[in-house]
Amino acid sequence: MELRDYARGLRRHWLAILMMVLVGVGVAFGWAKLQTPVYEADANGLIKANLTADQQTLTGAGDTLAQSKVASYLDMATWRDVAQYVIRDLKLDTTPDQLVNRVAVSNPQGTAILKIVAQGSSPTGARALAESWIRGMAATIDKFYGNGTAGSAPVNIQPGDSASLPTTPLFPDVRTALLVGGVIGLGFGVAFALMRTASDRRVRAADEVEKKTDVAVVGTIPLLRQVDSEMRLFDPEASRDGPGFAVAEAVRTLRTNLQFMDVDNPPRTIVVTSPLPGDGKSTIACNLALTLAANGAQVTLVDGDLRRSKVAQTMGVVASAGLSDVLAGRAEVADVMQRSPQSPNLHVLAAGGAPPNPSEVLGSARMKALLRDLAQHSTVIIDAPPLIPVTDGAVLTHQADGALLVVSVGKTTYDLVEKALDTLRKARGRALGIVLNKVPLKGVDASPYSYEYRRQYGSSTPPTPAPESPSADAAEPLIRLGQRIAPTQPAQKTPVPAAEAEEEAQPPVDGPPVDADAPVTVPATGSGDAADDAEDASDYDDEAMSAFDDSLRAFDALLNPDASAAAPTSGDPTPRRHRARRG
16 A cells, blocks of 8 residues: 555544544543642741850851751651651641652752652642641651750751642643543554555545556546435436536546447447446446437447346336346337437336346347347447346346446445456456446545536536437337337438448358348357357247347337338348447
8 A cells, every 4th residue: 555545544534533532632631530639839947056145156157067967857857757746737647658758858959958848639738748747857856856845956947938839730730631642542543544544445546446456447426415316317418507417427428438448349238237236337327328318329228137127217117018028028129118208319128027037038049139139220238237146247248248347435345346357257248347436526535536617617508409319209208018109200311422332232241141030140249259149049949039030120120210111122131230249
């Protein structure tokens, strides 16, 4: 890990660091309040000789005698006899040894003064102890150097400056305790943040994902907490001034990255999946399909999650019949394909009823043929189940041009991402890229690309969008269950140059013309070869495959009525052109 990673970790866990600092300060404050306060007071005693009138005439005789007793009296200040006198004088409930430890006696150099510093639990108690200690020393000196009566010793100590009353306790020092507690809490908080950062295996930043997985990050979808969870679609035009603008712009970026991923051979069949449920793959699949359709391209959204389908509910189409019914032979593609109410260029194939064996159904030859035919006239977006719980997503990726892996920032771990990518590799599928979902707009985990420019562009008048394609009312389904509805206006076809028309009319150079009624086998992108597809296709009888091809041609006729009308009526077979897939 680099230094900036640890800096991110400190920013990410700043709240935990602050909480630990506050805890340290609180513990220190509580400890200080629980301690018995200690006050300190000092008193001074002067050692003075009791001389007669004749002796006092000798200049300096008293000072010399007093200086000679300083060392002796300094040692006597710590005697137990002095402590016993103070205990009796102040009526204290303690022992002489404990009381001696509360008193310190010192002598300023070159003087005959003793300084007594006493400690007590209260200001008055400390002052009384210091003053009583001087009286106890005087009584002890009279006992050993006199006859025991007061003032009988020739040289004794006399009270000098009285002890002052302390105002603040010596112990505990609340300020020092709070400072120490805060520093200790800060140390624990920083250590906690660094350990969490070093052991964090969740996806955070795009550069880290690319470095650890060797797969490009093709999109970052921001997280909008103020948007209703049921509103999963973000209209590019309606949300420009609203909170969904960031999401719409991020999906546009994802669309652009897909279009320029392989300019010569862009992916046409794209699987959108995730390691585990709850990463938002269905929402991204629906919004990606809408964004591609808004750009004028024909898009088919297929709900490949036959276990927990969400596409029909999200797109607002009928969910009673769909992909499972087509693969089971109970319905034709044209009968269950529906136009999205949001865009006339987007068609939705719901999941339909849940089969007992979804993996086998999705891996069938009919599913391969369906995806090939849909890719002829539109970009196919498949919402697939998660890769780790079931194998459906890997099976679909094997038949498609590749898969987009959706992961949640701050939730999905690198272990899950690696396991999902390993599942794709084992299924001989191609990972087109990783999409980071639920990326915060603010904070340490926010995307480095800002959406703040929406303040300048969002307030301006948006340009008039170009018509996507002439069609009937966008809210009206193109195909209803059990009833086909022809478009109100034929689609405008681009004029084809004579050279290209002649080239299309020529049969393939690698073999004889292909029968239009015969099943066509085309190798899937990055998965398997033509021999595998032909072997899977042989599992179905010719009569069933012929009926399935008739259903696909009927769907082609609905999307391209001009091509259907211009089709030759003779029995001469017309070669069918298929787009080259990536090997």
